[in-house]
Amino acid sequence: MRSRTWLRRAGAIACAGAVLAGCGTDSSDGLSVAKSGGDASSASTVDPAALDTGSYPTSPAPEFGRATKDNILDVETQRLAEFVVVPFEVDPNLVTAKMPTMVIRSHENLNSVLSGNAADVAKTHGMLYGYVSTAATSTTAVTDPSRSLVQMVLRFENADDASAAAQEMHTGLTTVDTDGTGVETPETIGILPNTLVSTSEYSYSAGPEVSVNAFTAHNNYLLYTWAKAPADDKEWTAEAVARALDLQGPLIDQFPAQPTLAQNGGEPAELPMIDQDKILLYAIPEGDEQADSGNDMASYGPRGMAHRSINPPLTYRVLTEAGSDHNAVYKTNVYRASDDAGAQMIVEEFGNDLTSQGYVEAPSPQGLPDAVCLSKDTTDGTTDYCLVANGRYVGEAYGTDDKKDVDQKISAQYLILEQADQNAE
Structure with a gap:
């Protein structure tokens, strides 16, 4: 349809x-x-x-x-979508929507976004929910070079859990496991000292490509950006991450999130x-x-x-x-x-x-x-x-x-x- x-x-x-x-x-x-x-x-x-x-x-x-305990995650994740950067806001050429673009109701949904131990890390640190959006530049053939961007926001109970999750997800991507996965190369983006970055280069039908993973703890949120481009366009990936974070931080600060028990003094807040x-x-x-x-x-x-x-x-x-x-x-x-x-x-x-x-x-x-x-x-x-x-x-x-x-x-x-x-x- x-x-x-x-x-x-x-x-x-x-x-x-x-x-x-x-x-x-x-x-x-x-x-x-x-x-x-x-x-x-x-x-x-x-x-x-x-x-x-x-x-x-x-x-x-x-x-x-009002929402109930059975559907509050749906209501919150849908509301969150308005406060997650759309890829075209980072680069106006990112106009072809892709998967994963969806609500994140459970840590298990992260398996559609990140490889490695991300889902387990999110569960350990009590991830509440999130939203992810993906888009690419338009191409006429699979073999055409393209740029892609994934933008995701995950909400945690507190800033410590968000920070720990960011570090552990980054470590999971940059540590070689027994099955040979986790071989991203740790890097830094000078203008983003608080962002954990790793890159990977590989061959594809369109030619050599480079991708970058970026995790940033922002209060009780984890901001994640993945950018991919032809290998000779690596500078764009760093610029895209920087632009995404420049937009995402102030935007998520405006989200009127439903208070947790801890944020509401131990009392359950009225559901929206x-x-x-x-x-x-x-x-x-x-x-x-x-x-x-x-x-x-x-x-x-x-x-x-x-x-x-x-x-x-x-x-x-x-x-x-x-x-x-x-x-x-x-x-x-x-x-x-x-x-x-x-x-x-x-x-x-x-x-x-x-x-x-x-x-x-x-x-x-x-x-x-x-x-x-x-x-x-x-x-x-x-x-x-x-x-x-x-x-x-x-x-x-x-x-x-x-x-x-x-x-x-x-x-x-x-x-x-x-x-x-x-x-x-």
């Missing part, structure tokens, strides 16, 4: 985060966007009675209430609301709450959405400019702009982006001419994608080889948004 949010279930590509671009009514190259609301001349021509919504709900979900921004209740829910391993049933800001977008810079810019600070990711996705014009901008910008990638206009669902739908034939099947604006809100639905299902989802989504609070803050 392909969508603007790149990665959702089982490594498939999803479409949330930077919607279709190509929907401007004034552009001969773009798709026409029918507008909901506004004056009589732009009134919607939706026929609610004609909509086929299948078995999907057509009303908002009940409010979610699951849907703090009251937007998730407008998205169509998944039948399986763990369908995306904690990455969905979520509310993300522009940066959080950008991590998993197929065009991170565009997603971040458009959602920021539209004032879409709160965006729901579930079976469908919902964006809430600051005003109706912002919602229209989301549809237009996201649509133009996808049409530039080979998507073509597809029929709107019956009774819903306001919806903008696109499709593209891929090696994984035909990807179908629809957007619809309703006042300040934009609904987004997508799927593979099942246009009827996508039409039903976007139709149900439209009816839900008819009941959304257009004055929400």
Whole structure:
């Protein structure tokens, strides 16, 4: 399944985060966007009675209430995403999202990010949770040289544990084990005296490459950056690490983390609301709450959405400019702009982006001419994608080889948004 949010279930590509671009009514190259609301001349021509919504709900979900011990890690890791640097912020050419890009709910998740003893070290030092984001430069062939960056933030109970974990993970990468692993070369980056650095050089199909691992303890957080580039571009890896840390430190300092028992004087702090921004209740829910391993049933800001977008810079810019600070990711996705014009901008910008990638206009669902739908034939099947604006809100639905299902989802989504609070803050 392909969508603007790149990665959702089982490594498939999803479409949330930077919607279709190509929907401007004034552009001969773009798709026409029918507008909901506004004056009589732009009134919607939706026929609610004609909509086929299948078995999907057509009303908002009940409010979610507060997090529980069973789902607080999901809520916290999703909130953390907004305070983790997106790779394109380090280098504007890092625009192709890769795995691992996900919430870190357990030390076991670190096996997808780091080799060696990292997972065991995190467990020993009581890692609480984290978030990791990965991207690379765009290439046309596997053999093309490229740059890549992994940016991860892990939260620990205290600064001592974060510092000890950083040192032990670094040691694990730079110490030769009995199986021959752990052969990174310790190095230093002069402008980063508090960062533990190691490098590795190896041959690849694109030629010789160099990678750098960097661990930095920052209060009770461990900041990790991995950068890879062609061997003759080694200087870039050091510059990328320095830039990432320059951005990440101040950003993570802004994260309003849920207090631990120790931080709250030994008393349990009241758990946060699951849907703090009251937007998730407008998205169509998944039948399986763990369908995306904690990455969905979520509310993300522009940066959080950008991590998993197929065009991170565009997603971040458009959602920021539209004032879409709160965006729901579930079976469908919902964006809430600051005003109706912002919602229209989301549809237009996201649509133009996808049409530039080979998507073509597809029929709107019956009774819903306001919806903008696109499709593209891929090696994984035909990807179908629809957007619809309703006042300040934009609904987004997508799927593979099942246009009827996508039409039903976007139709149900439209009816839900008819009941959304257009004055929400």
